[in-house]
Amino acid sequence: MTESAAGRKTAKPPQRLFIPGPTDVLPDVLMAQTEPMIGHRSAEFEALFAKVEDQLKNLFYTDSRVYIVAATGTGLHEAAIRNGVRGRVLNFVAGAFGQRWHQVSLGCAKDAIRVDVEWNTAVKAETVARALSEALDSGPVDAITVVHNETSTGVISPLDEIAEAVRSLSPDTLVMADAVSSFAGVKIPFDEWGLDVCLTSSQKALALPPGLAFCAVSDRVLERAEEAPGRGWYFDFLNLEKSLLRNTTPATPAISLMRALSVQLDHIFEEGLPQRYARHARLAAATxxxxxxxxxxxxxxxxxxxxxxxxxxxxxxxxxxxLNAHLARSDMSISNGYGPYRDKAFRIAHMGETDDSDLVRLFDAIDEYLATMKPLFGE
Ligand SMILES: Cc1ncc(COP(=O)(O)O)c(C=O)c1O
Known part of the structure; x- marks a missing residue:
């Protein structure tokens, strides 16, 4: 049994999906979804909600709150914009998901300023500071949005430095981060970094089925939401807050997914957060x-x-x-390059429950494929 799998009640089967989400889900987490339904206004559900809420706050390193919604990360892109932006927002775009958040901002009829950053490079604090101070010359900026880990390019941006730069330039500008493909794979101390919104999806490094999304939200955002027009209803943070205080959600929660979440959070804390982050760093270095x-x-x-x-x-x-057809024979798959990088790149995900032996199996299979190609250096 591998280091990361030690102590698990059910053995981890070999990884199949090396795509950046959905990731493979442990068998007992999948099984948790087959439990019978319970009423969502019951004491049993409220206890389940309170437990996972507490664990999620620990995982976000926050004393504020984490909203749990039956949606995917994109839903929370929209929630963040609707609740935190009255007028202008600066969207940093260094890949496909930064671009998505910009489109969502426009779709919510906000004055959305797109700041392009070369793909395959990080959004740096200096870039954010420069663009923000330029925008501030013509009026207030309610928020900036940035993708922490651009899944389309495999680049992670220095979110702590970005947040600090925004704070020192414009304390009223909210810092909104998409941590869809980094959360639970790398430490994101929400309170310490002074973030306002940090959102994620269930199907990436959390290793859950798709369908749930989570976001830590600061008090500053709730104050802003009071003044934000057109918050809608489903994603209205003020609605979500009222329900959260009663350990529930305004609409019917995805009970089966919440059960799976509970089991998986136990696994995550059993492994230990430092160990989990170290495993992700080690797998990235090996890849x-x-x-x-x-x-x-x-x-x-x-x-x-x-x-x-x-x-x-x-x-x-x-x-x-x-190559993927070759890998499929051993029940594995990787991802092609995203959008303009299709066939110019390929992406190997090593997130969630992947461990060292999974990567060895994948690399052996790719090496086998490479051996059938013409020698690279004309040997
Ligand atoms: C960085 C990032 N942001 C947002 C999304 C969209 O997430 P979802 O499909 O959960 O809406 C993805 C999906 O791959 C992503 O990788």
């Missing part, structure tokens, strides 16, 4: 090393490479579809 020693280059900017997904530049010109 980077494997890629480099096989003659590939890494697409993501050095110093900002993601701990959860490695973006490999396809410098050997392999046919990614053909």
């Amino acid at each position: 980077q090393e494997w890629a480099m020693t096989r003659g590939f280059e890494l697409a993501a900017e050095e110093g900002f490479r993601s701990p959860t997904v490695t973006n490999v530049a396809n410098t050997r010109g392999i046919d990614v579809k053909d």
Whole structure:
């Protein structure tokens, strides 16, 4: 049994999905969803809610609150904008999901300013400070949005430095972060970093089925929400807050997914948070090393490479579809490059419950495929 699997009641089967979500889910977590239904206004449900809420606050390192919604991360992109933005928002776009948040901001009819950052590079504090101070010249900026870990490029941005830069320039500007593919794979101390919204989805490093989304929200956002027009209803943080104080949700919660969440959170704390983050860092380093020693280059900017997904530049010109067909014979898959990087790169995710032996199995299978290709250096 591997280090990460030690102490688990059910053995971890070998990883199948090396795509950046959905990730494989442990068998007992999947099984938890088959429990019979309970009424969502029952004491039993409230106890379940209180337990997972407490664990999620620990995982976000926050004393404030974590909203749990039956939606995906994109739903919370919309919630953050509707609750935290009255007028202007600055959306930093360094990949597909930064772009998504910008589209959501426009869709919510906000004055959304798009700040483009070269793909495969990080959003840096200096860039944020420059764009924010320029925007502030023509009026207040309610919030900035930034993707912590751009799944499309495999780049992680220095969220702590970004938050600090925003705070010192404009204390009234809320800092909203998408941690969809970093949360639970890397430490994100919400309170210490002074974040206002940090949102994530269930199907990435949390290793749960898709369908739940979570966000830590500061008091400052709730104050702002009082003045934000068009908050809607389903994602109105003031509604969610009233229910949260009673350990429930305004609408019917996804009870089966909440049961799975409860079991998986126990696994996460059993493994230990420092151990979990160290495992993700170790798997990222192993993947980077494997890629480099096989003659590939890494697409993501050095110093900002993601701990959860490695973006490999396809410098050997392999046919990614053909490689995936080869991997499928051993019930495994990886991801192609995203959007404009299709076939120019491929992405290997190492998040959730993946462990060292899973990567060895994957690398062996890719090596087997590479051995069938023409020698790279003309040996
Ligand atoms: C960084 C990032 N943000 C947002 C999303 C959208 O999340 P969801 O599909 O849960 O709405 C994704 C999905 O891959 C993502 O990787």
